[in-house]
Amino acid sequence: MTVDAATGRQDGDKMNAVVYSEYGDPSVFEQKEVDRPTPNDSEVLIDVRAASVNAGDCHLMRGSPFLVRFMYGGILQPKLQILGMDVAGRVEVVGKNVTRFHPGDAVFGDVSKCGFGGFADYVVATADTLVMKSADVSFEEAAVVPTAAVTALQGLRGAGQIQSGQNVLINGASGGVGTFAVQIAKSFGADVTGVCSTEKMEIVRSIGADRVIDYTREEFTEHRQSYDLILDTAASHSLFDYKRALTPEGTYVMVGGPVGRLFQAMIFGPLLSVVGSKNLRNLLMEPNKDDLAFVKELLETGTVKPVIDSRYALAEVPEAIRYLEEGRAKGKVLVTLDANGS
Numbered sequence: 157m158t159v160d161a162a163t164g165r166q167d168g169d170k171m172n173a174v175v176y177s178e179y180g181d182p183s184v185f186e187q188k189e190v191d192r193p194t195p196n197d198s199e200v201l202i203d204v205r206a207a208s209v210n211a212g213d214c215h216l217m218r219g220s221p222f223l224v225r226f227m228y229g230g231i232l233q234p235k236l237q238i239l240g241m242d243v244a245g246r247v248e249v250v251g252k253n254v255t256r257f258h259p260g261d262a263v264f265g266d267v268s269k270c271g272f273g274g275f276a277d278y279v280v281a282t283a284d285t286l287v288m289k290s291a292d293v294s295f296e297e298a299a300v301v302p303t304a305a306v307t308a309l310q311g312l313r314g315a316g317q318i319q320s321g322q323n324v325l326i327n328g329a330s331g332g333v334g335t336f337a338v339q340i341a342k343s344f345g346a347d348v349t350g351v352c353s354t355e356k357m358e359i360v361r362s363i364g365a366d367r368v369i370d371y372t373r374e375e376f377t378e379h380r381q382s383y384d385l386i387l388d389t390a391a392s393h394s395l396f397d398y399k400r401a402l403t404p405e406g407t408y409v410m411v412g413g414p415v416g417r418l419f420q421a422m423i424f425g426p427l428l429s430v431v432g433s434k435n436l437r438n439l440l441m442e443p444n445k446d447d448l449a450f451v452k453e454l455l456e457t458g459t460v461k462p463v464i465d466s467r468y469a470l471a472e473v474p475e476a477i478r479y480l481e482e483g484r485a486k487g488k489v490l491v492t493l494d495a496n497g498s
């Protein structure tokens with residue numbers, strides 16, 4: 157085995173990866189040399205240039221909420237070895253049924269439905285989870301997009317039925333999903349209010365929010381202002397509070413927050429929606445290449461600019477996840493492998 161001095165990559169059929177074999181805090185991860193995955197006929201092998209960290213990686217690392225162990229994991233021990241759902245890189249090998257991509261193509265996408273694996277030199281993905289990356293968008297920018305931006309889009313356009321001219325509030329506007337949601341809502345012609353903590357107000361203003369509310373000083377649910385659409389990534393209030401803050405025909409979409417609140421919204425949201433014409437609902441994002449392609453266009457036209465808080469090397473994935481879990485990030489946390497390479 158030899159190692160490329162410039163990239164630190166191994167040749168042959170081995171690769172560097174950040175692996176784990178038990179649930180726990182970020183110390184469960186270690187960087188190891190493992191076998192490079194082999195794509196099947198409908199998959200491609202991607203040479204990963206950048207990956208981003210998502211709350212989903214944190215849940216799978218901890219095996220919490222317990223439901224994720226049924227969905228992806230393994231009840232006692234994780235079945236997945238390598239986490240990382242958002243990747244950008246170059247296609248290295250294509251399966252024989254793949255016609256959309258060729259070796260050398262720059263691509264990005266959400267590989268969660270293909271078994272994760274983005275925190276590694278190489279990952280396999282089914283071709284229908286990927287879109288082409290244009291030269292105007294860097295690997296770093298592309299890698300932070302798939303989960304967070306598509307969640308924001310599906311919450312606003314799908315579940316929220318956003319319309320131009322609406323008053324839209326994004327609760328948790330400074331995070332990964334929130335920073336995309338503010339910009340996507342503006343692109344639909346909405347008047348956007350972002351809610352975040354004091355030190356993150358400037359970033360939310362800078363991405364185009366018309367108003368920013370500091371939740372450490374005021375409660376938007378107690379204002380007289382009401383909203384046509386509330387997209388909530390923090391679930392910091394009760395459903396009754398959110399309902400009160402909606403216009404008579406308004407819609408509330410819960411995307412994230414503490415698990416208990418998510419279950420409350422799943423159970424009681426439909427019940428509370430029966431009375432009157434306000435609508436309270438949950439969103440579970442479904443990776444979808446058409447939605448990703450829609451966001452890609454917003455990126456290429458400069459309508460949406462990813463907010464990248466910090467960059468970590470592959471070996472620093474534990475620190476990257478710890479940082480995200482601490483809630484300090486403004487926007488997205490990135491893992492770079494060889495993001496400046498061609």
Ligand SMILES: NC(=O)c1ccc[n+]([C@@H]2O[C@H](COP(=O)([O-])OP(=O)(O)OC[C@H]3O[C@@H](n4cnc5c(N)ncnc54)[C@H](OP(=O)(O)O)[C@@H]3O)[C@@H](O)[C@H]2O)c1
Nearest residue numbers: 211328330331332333352353390392411412413439440441
């Ligand atoms: N439904 C789905 O399919 C789906 C998909 C992706 C993500 N998610 C979920 O969505 C949530 C957000 O994800 P993310 O990637 O955006 O996480 P993130 O980057 O950590 O952002 C969360 C943001 O919430 C803000 N926040 C915390 N307490 C708040 C409060 N009381 N009021 C308003 N904002 C508050 C934090 O900013 P401040 O420091 O400013 O408070 C933080 O920036 C997570 O729970 C994640 O699991 C769900």
